[in-house]
Amino acid sequence: MIDEPQMDAPEQPGKDSDLGGFHVKTVYGPVSSWRLGRSFGVDPICREDKVCSFDCVYCQLGRTKEKTCERREFVSVDDVKKDLDEVLARVEADIITFSGTGEPTLASI
Numbered sequence: 053m054i055d056e057p058q059m060d061a062p063e064q065p066g067k068d069s070d071l072g073g074f075h076v077k078t079v080y081g082p083v084s085s086w087r088l089g090r091s092f093g094v095d096p097i098c099r100e101d102k103v104c105s106f107d108c109v110y111c112q113l114g115r116t117k118e119k120t121c122e123r124r125e126f127v128s129v130d131d132v133k134k135d136l137d138e139v140l141a142r143v144e145a146d147i148i149t150f151s152g153t154g155e156p157t158l159a160s161i
């Protein structure tokens with residue numbers, strides 16, 4: 053019998069994350085990745101409803117509410133940097149993943 057890898061339940065992207073006693077908006081996790089180790093996610097979209105250029109039937113975020121190919125700034129670089137600095141000063145990570153509430157490459161940051 054092969055043991056399944058144990059995964060912590062990830063924080064919900066797009067919400068303020070509770071990361072061990074402090075709150076950040078654009079960073080969620082940590083998520084335990086079998087391949088990559090301890091991972092923090094950066095959500096450069098940060099919207100309640102998913103923003104994406106597709107509407108994949110298998111998407112874990114549900115149906116696309118805003119379907120667009122237009123790139124724009126959803127959150128500021130300063131906000132992402134501030135959140136990452138705050139998290140990484142207190143919690144170690146092996147990797148940072150850009151993901152979250154939609155297609156991260158739509159963000160122009």
Ligand code: SF4
Pocket residue numbers: 104105106107108110111112113116154155
């Ligand atoms: S977020 Fe990914 S899986 Fe979901 S609709 Fe967009 S491209 Fe598809």
